[in-house]
Amino acid sequence: MPTAPAQPLESAPLIELLRSDLIAARFTVPALGALWGAEADAALERGNRVPAERALSRRTTPLGTLASLFVLGSPVARDAAEAALASLTLEGARRLGLVEEHGDRVTALVDLRPYDFLDAQGAGSWWIASDLGELATGRELRPDHVLGVGGASLTLSGLLLPDPVATVLDLGTGCGIQAMHASRWADRVVATDISSRALELARFNAVLNGIEGIDFRLGSLYEPVAGERFDRIVSNPPFVITPRAPGVPEYEYRDGGLVGDALIEQVVAGAAEHLVPGGIAQLLGNWEYRADVDGLQRAAGWADEAGLDAWIIERERQDPSQYAETWIRDGGTRPGSADFERLCGAWLDDFDARGVTGVGFGYLLLRHPDPAAPSMRGRMRRVERLDAPLGRGTAGLGTHLSTALAAADWQAVRSDAELLAARLQVAGDVTEERSHWPGEADPSVLVLRQGGGFRREVRVGTELAAIVGACDGELGLGVIVTAVAQLLDLDVAELERSTVAEVRELLIDGMLLPGS
Structure with a gap:
């Protein structure tokens, strides 16, 4: 049975030696891509390691050995492992809980791979340790499996607001990736998890990458921070809706142990008690659609009940069977098997019991109103569905959200007259598209397109x-409106009224910006 890495504070000297070996081997994302090529890289994304294994079979470099051992989870020759881990040594790797030996072969006990990112502070790279996935083990995941950097992690890290703050709470830290990202903006980060194994891996990752200022605490949800408040809360919580039925596996990294979407409801309610006035929580989550209730409005209702401002975005919606299939496969059970059909039946029974007709996936930005701040006197409540999933292209969205929030606050405290007097500026990523019927001089459709942010089309x-x-x-906006009204022979007052409402929305969308 795999074990988590040894306690990092006690093993810091060994972890430093490991870092030296990773650097010496050039264990980086670009180097791995060059090592096995784009075709093998794409196959790995699809869960197929054969092309990468074939490419590595022709390489005997330390980089190839580390890639085989820790990324693909393949056994390697003892002498090759000794060469790749020359500073740490195999004995050091065993003491860290990274490998075990079987005769003249060495096998990894953890997944360890490079990770690249880009945020408002620039490009960066880390190494992230987590549990070996089913691709490496060939088995279903263990209930206490600690997930590495997945699609949800990338989505949330790309959405994080980059504004400097004093304190951040990472709720359900897992392998520690969000806490590490938050450390780039915060003076102090508290990272909690119900899994002691996850916390061991998260501490290991922080030490491996030389990141300080993270306080790791064991416990469920907000229990480890009772009575404390934070400037920011970030969380990719265990939001997956799982039947509470015998024989249905529960994975710590994704299942909160509650019925339906109650876990996210509790996270939202707790955010109100743990944010300072003006503080912001950023979460990923699911919400159930029921026969008589819109799921997205249910999520908005949680924020309303907690007294929080909310900007909630639904990026995808699945019917019950799609949802069940997604998470049964995620646990390593394949379609066509008896277990798959049994689990699918359990999921659908669970949904039927609550009248669930669908499940929404999305992102919640919640803010604790600060009555002392003029810009927060009006409630922010925005609930919307995107036409396309956020996916992995979220780099820079945190900066966009920060700009949009500032613009929303800016316009909220200005009267229509003040807005008309203001000087506004088109965002640099906005273009205009015109469509014409053949032979017609005037456009039949005008669309403003956003090149960044949420890539909106208006x-x-x-x-x-x-x-x-x-x-x-x-x-000034009023001067422009008057000129356009005169040019098109329109009533100035009428055009002012319609323009102000539309301009407020464009400001919140980030398509227009307050002038300097």
Whole structure:
């Protein structure tokens, strides 16, 4: 049975030697891609390691050995492992709980791989240890499996607001990836998890990458931080809706142990008690659609009950059978097997018992209103569905969210007259697209497109397109509206009224920005 790495604080000298070996081998994302090629890289993404194994069979370098051992989970020759871990030595690797020996072969006990990222502070790279996945073990996941950096992790890390703060709480830290990202913006980070194994791996990762200032605490949800408040809460919690039935595996990294979507409801409620005034929580989550209730509005209702401002985005919705299939496969059970059909039946029975018709996936940004801050006197409540999933292309969204929040607060405290007096500017990533019927001089459709952020598309009329196009930060909005009204022979007051409401939305979308 695999064991977690040894306690990192006691093993810091050994971890430093491991770091030296990883650096010496050039154990990086670009080097691995060059080692086995784009085709093998794509196959690994699909869960097929054969092309990578074939490529590595022709390489005997330390990089190839470390890739075979820790990324693919393949046994390697003892002498090759000794060469790749020359500073740490095999004895040191055993003491850290990284490998075990079987005769002249060495097998990994953990997954260890490089990880690259890009945020507002620039590009960075770390090494992340987690449990070996089913691709390496050939078995279903253990209930206490500690997940590495997956799609959800990448989504949340890309969404994190990059504004400097004093304190951050990472709720359900797992392998520690969100806490490590938060450490780039915060003076102090508290990372909690119900899994002692996860905390051991998270501590190991922090030490391996030279990251300080993270306080790791064992416990469920907010229990380890009772009575404390934070400037920011981030969480990719165990939100997966799992039947509470005999024979259904429960995985610590994804199952919160509660019925339906009650776990996310509790996380939202607890955020109100653990955020300072003006503090922000950023979460991923699921919410159930029921026969008589819209799921997205249910999620918004949780925030309303907690007294929190909310910006909630649904990026995908699945029907009950799709949802069940997704998470049964995630646990390593394949379609067509008797276990798969049994588990699918358990999921559908569970959904039927609550009248669930679908499950939404999405992102919640919650803010504790600060009555002392003028910009927060009006409640922020935005609930929306995206046309396409966020996926992995979320790099830079944190900066966009920060800009959009600032613009939303800016416009919220300005009257219509003040907004008309303001000088606005079109965001640099906004373009205009015009569609014409053949032979027609005037466009039939005008669309403003956002190149960054959430890549929104907003259909506009001729008047608004002209007004937005003239917003260059030099002229007041009211001056532009008057000029366009006169040009198109429209009533100025009418155009002002319609423009103000539309401009407020464009500011919140990040398509227009307050002028300097």
